[in-house]
Amino acid sequence: MSDADCRLTFETDMEGLVLAGMILFLIVLIMGKEYINSKSFHKHNLQRIYASYGMACEREYKAGEMEHIKKYYLRHPRRNQIDDITWDDLNLDSIYQQINVSCSAAGDEYLYYKLRTPVDGQEELEKWEAKINFFMEHEEERHRIQSLFYQLGRMGRYSLHEYIENLDILGERKNGKYVLYNLLFFLCIGSMFAAPPFGIVALLVVVCHNLIGYFREYKQIEPYITSFRYIKRMLDAAEQMGQITVESISEEQERLRGCHRKMKGFIRNSYLLVYVEKGNGDPFSLILDYVRMVFYLDLIQFNNALNAVRGHLDEIDEMMTLLGQIESAVVIGSYRKSLPAYCVPMIRFEEGADRHMVIEQLYHPLLSDPVKNSIDTDRGVLLTGSNASGKSTFLRAVALSAVLAQTIHTCPADHYEAPAFRIFSSMSLKDDLIGGQSYYMVEIRAIKRILDQVKQAEEEHGCVLCFVDEVLRGTNTVERIAASTQIMKMLSAGHVICFAATHDVELTKLLEKEYDNYHFEERIEEDDVFFPYTLMSGPATTRNAIALLKMLGYDEKIIADAEAMAKHFMTEGSWA
Numbered sequence: 001m002s003d004a005d006c007r008l009t010f011e012t013d014m015e016g017l018v019l020a021g022m023i024l025f026l027i028v029l030i031m032g033k034e035y036i037n038s039k040s041f042h043k044h045n046l047q048r049i050y051a052s053y054g055m056a057c058e059r060e061y062k063a064g065e066m067e068h069i070k071k072y073y074l075r076h077p078r079r080n081q082i083d084d085i086t087w088d089d090l091n092l093d094s095i096y097q098q099i100n101v102s103c104s105a106a107g108d109e110y111l112y113y114k115l116r117t118p119v120d121g122q123e124e125l126e127k128w129e130a131k132i133n134f135f136m137e138h139e140e141e142r143h144r145i146q147s148l149f150y151q152l153g154r155m156g157r158y159s160l161h162e163y164i165e166n167l168d169i170l171g172e173r174k175n176g177k178y179v180l181y182n183l184l185f186f187l188c189i190g191s192m193f194a195a196p197p198f199g200i201v202a203l204l205v206v207v208c209h210n211l212i213g214y215f216r217e218y219k220q221i222e223p224y225i226t227s228f229r230y231i232k233r234m235l236d237a238a239e240q241m242g243q244i245t246v247e248s249i250s251e252e253q254e255r256l257r258g259c260h261r262k263m264k265g266f267i268r269n270s271y272l273l274v275y276v277e278k279g280n281g282d283p284f285s286l287i288l289d290y291v292r293m294v295f296y297l298d299l300i301q302f303n304n305a306l307n308a309v310r311g312h313l314d315e316i317d318e319m320m321t322l323l324g325q326i327e328s329a330v331v332i333g334s335y336r337k338s339l340p341a342y343c344v345p346m347i348r349f350e351e352g353a354d355r356h357m358v359i360e361q362l363y364h365p366l367l368s369d370p371v372k373n374s375i376d377t378d379r380g381v382l383l384t385g386s387n388a389s390g391k392s393t394f395l396r397a398v399a400l401s402a403v404l405a406q407t408i409h410t411c412p413a414d415h416y417e418a419p420a421f422r423i424f425s426s427m428s429l430k431d432d433l434i435g436g437q438s439y440y441m442v443e444i445r446a447i448k449r450i451l452d453q454v455k456q457a458e459e460e461h462g463c464v465l466c467f468v469d470e471v472l473r474g475t476n477t478v479e480r481i482a483a484s485t486q487i488m489k490m491l492s493a494g495h496v497i498c499f500a501a502t503h504d505v506e507l508t509k510l511l512e513k514e515y516d517n518y519h520f521e522e523r524i525e526e527d528d529v530f531f532p533y534t535l536m537s538g539p540a541t542t543r544n545a546i547a548l549l550k551m552l553g554y555d556e557k558i559i560a561d562a563e564a565m566a567k568h569f570m571t572e573g574s575w576a
Contacts, residue, residue, distance in 0.1 A: 049103060049146055054337030057101045064157075066093060071159035072109035072320065073116055080422050082116040082403060085446055089427040089467070090399050092116075094366060099335045099408070102327050104152040105160065105230065110324020111331055118406035118420065121349045128409055129344065130248040131329035136337070142330060144244050149327050152237045155230050160320060163227045167310050170224065173303040178296040181210050185294065207294055214293045225302050228309060232270045234319045235260055241326070249329075252322045259315040259322075266308035270301060332408045339365065345405035345416040352461045353419035354378065355497050361414035364397040365404075371533040372413075373397075377516055380492050383501040384508060384540035385520035387548065390533040391501040392427065392469050394520070398499055399425055399467045421465035421497075422457055424450045428469070440474030447471075447487060454496055466491060468500040477504075485510045508539035 052058075073081075082092070096115055102108050119125045135142045184206050192199030218225070238256035246253075292298055309316070336342050341361065348354075356378040363370035373394060375381065383391045397412075402423050405411040426446040429439065437445075450466050457464045468491075471484040481504050488507070491498035492514035500515075508517050519540035523530045524547055546566065550559045569575055 046147055046150055049101075049150060050143055052101065053142070053146075053334045055334075056338050057098055059097070059100065061097060062157075068157065068159040068162070069108050069112050071161040072324070073113040075161050075165070076113060078117050080118055082118075082407075082423065083449075085429075085449075086399075086403075086423060086425045087116065089425040090396055090403065091366070092400075092403070095400065095404075098366065099331060101331050101334050103146065103149040103154075104323070104327060105154040106152065106234065106320050106323040107149060107327030107331060108154065109159065109161075110321065111328045113324075114328055115403070115407050118403075118423075119347075119409070122347075125347065125409055127248075128329065128332075131326070132333045132336070132409070134246060134248045135330045136333040138246075141244060141246055142333075145246075145326065145330055148237055148240055148244075149323075149330075152233050152323070155226055158223050158226050160227050160230055160316075163223050164231075164309060164313060164316055167224070167306065170221070170306065173306060175300050175303050178300050181206070181213070182295055185210070210294050210296065214296055214299065217299060221299075221302060225298055228270060228302060228305055231266070231309065231316055231319075234316075234323060235263060235267060237323060238319055241323075249326055252326055256319060256322050259319045262315050263308070263312050266305055266312065269304035269308055328408075332410060335408070336410050339410075339412060341412070341414060343411050343413055343415055344409055345411045345418070347406060348417075348419045353463065355419060355463050355495060357418040357465075357497055359398065359401055359411075359413050359416050359418075362397055362401055363412055364393055364400065365412045367393075370397075373533075373535040375518075375535070377497065380488070380496070380498040380500070380511075380515040382488075382508060382511060382515040382517050382539075383499070383519065384503070384505055384517070385501075386522050386540065386542060386544035388529075389520035389522050389531055389544075390535075391520055393533070394535060395425075395427065395467045395469055395499050395501055399423065399465075402465055418465075419463045421463050422453060423465050424453055425467040426450060426469070427467060438474065440472070443472060443474050451487070451490060454491065454493060458493065458495055462495065464496045466496065466498050468498065471500055471502055471504075471507075480504065481506050481510070489514055505539060 087093075092115060096112055099115075100108065100111055102111060119128070135145065185203070188199055188203035188206050190199075191202060238260045241249075242253050242257050244253075341363075358376045360374045361372040362374060363372045371390075375398065383394065385391050401411050401413055401416060402418065402421055405416050405418070406420060406423070426443065429442050429446055447468065450464075450468075454464050454466075456462075471488065472480045475483075484502070484504065484507060488498065488500060488511055491500075492511075498515075517537070517539045519536055519538060520531070520533065521536065521540060521542050522544050523532070524544065529544060529548065529551065543566075546559060546562050549562070565575060
């Protein structure tokens with residue numbers, strides 16, 4: 001070879017090296033930029049999370065997200081949990097969304113469970129108070145915990161419990177075929193040196209085959225892979241949690257360390273499965289993300305980790321519980337600081353505790369400018385008043401105060417004292433067209449379930465707190481009043497407090513021996529109606545239904561004749 005040829009060859013090689021170096025430099029530059037941007041993004045998010053502590057939650061929930069959030073609750077039934085009718089009556093989905101500033105799926109799901117699960121006793125309540133107060137008072141430790149749960153994160157559109165308890169449907173999975181496909185890939189690489197054209201074509205065929213096969217199989221097991229990645233992140237969180245000194249969560253920390261020790265095998269078999277996950281932001285994960293599909297990395301690691309998960313379902317559930325408890329304590333503290341006023345409730349847990357209930361300066365937490373009211377009673381409360389005067393809102397405010405007091409130990413009031421109640425309601429019912437049930441049938445079934453719980457509570461020496469809005473509104477007046485009277489008497493037993501709202505003023509006389517009468521009233525001024533929303537003693541003495549017709553411009557004859565009929569009935573006891 002001549003000197004000229006050598007120089008040409010050298011120059012060509014150098015150009016190739018320079019080009020390769022430039023490409024490598026660009027790759028490193030792009031990856032570095034992504035890494036820096038990722039770090040900056042995460043830092044900004046953490047600062048926002050720290051700053052939002054004690055503020056109302058502004059998170060927007062996607063369609064169907066609440067169905068995933070409730071999975072932990074559905075798989076952990078406990079005695080005296082808040083049932084679906086009561087939950088819907090009190091609009092507790094909205095209350096949950098107002099409270100929930102969790103950063104993780106564990107926090108999301110456990111907080112929902114906690115809002116539906118009253119505490120069992122004073123000891124449990126005191127343990128929760130210790131955790132909540134610690135994070136409210138110690139900012140540095142709270143920030144470390146918040147950062148840890150931010151790293152743990154959520155699972156997108158999945159719930160862990162939807163999949164880890166259904167692993168049997170996957171059957172036995174082997175890695176033999178993936179190993180074979182990877183060997184073929186490297187054989188094609190080798191053949192490129194012996195027969196470049198053939199090697200390149202063969203390599204393209206293998207790559208296309210691997211990609212198609214990867215996407216087909218990945219689609220089938222994607223939720224399970226997402227679940228396994230989340231399990232690994234929980235294990236990382238459990239390990240890091242042990243590095244934070246917090247006396248109030250020392251028991252939870254020790255149990256988390258125990259789970260971590262038992263799952264060493266899963267950790268070993270899940271390394272690549274986790275670190276090929278998109279969105280980690282570190283350079284290593286970015287590199288692996290480009291090769292994982294061709295080499296089936298996450299599928300291979302998934303199969304390796306599958307048996308380890310199957311053998312540790314109890315530990316996984318315990319980690320979910322413990323991490324959820326810790327973050328919920330942070331969240332409840334934030335909710336307390338966001339409220340205009342709150343109190344830690346005084347709950348009597350002893351068996352056969354008297355039913356005396358005292359709530360001072362109570363308000364509804366979903367209202368932007370609520371009017372506060374107080375109630376002190378040891379028997380049922382019958383509410384009367386005109387339309388839109390505040391009866392239903394007051395019922396919900398009392399019911400919510402009891403639910404929040406017994407679940408998250410935070411009451412939207414200045415003072416709350418009561419026994420530990422079993423809480424039920426029948427308020428916002430609808431007819432069931434699909435099930436073929438009229439409103440009345442839905443209503444009497446809902447009330448029957450309360451009566452059944454009253455009987456059970458009596459046998460077990462427990463207390464029941466129930467709420468009924470417009471008793472038996474779905475039937476005629478005569479039978480409604482007769483049946484309502486007897487039902488309400490049944491709900492006035494010594495271990496029950498029933499709050500009921502009604503338009504039937506007759507009930508105030510028929511039930512005056514069993515119930516305290518209260519009412520809300522309105523003021524009509526200059527063809528307008530004003531509602532002070534202040535609870536007042538005694539039955540209602542005013543009505544506004546006909547006045548509202550007048551305000552909306554109904555025919556004057558309709559108004560006059562209606563007023564005359566109403567006056568005649570009130571004085572004579574019969575319709576003209």
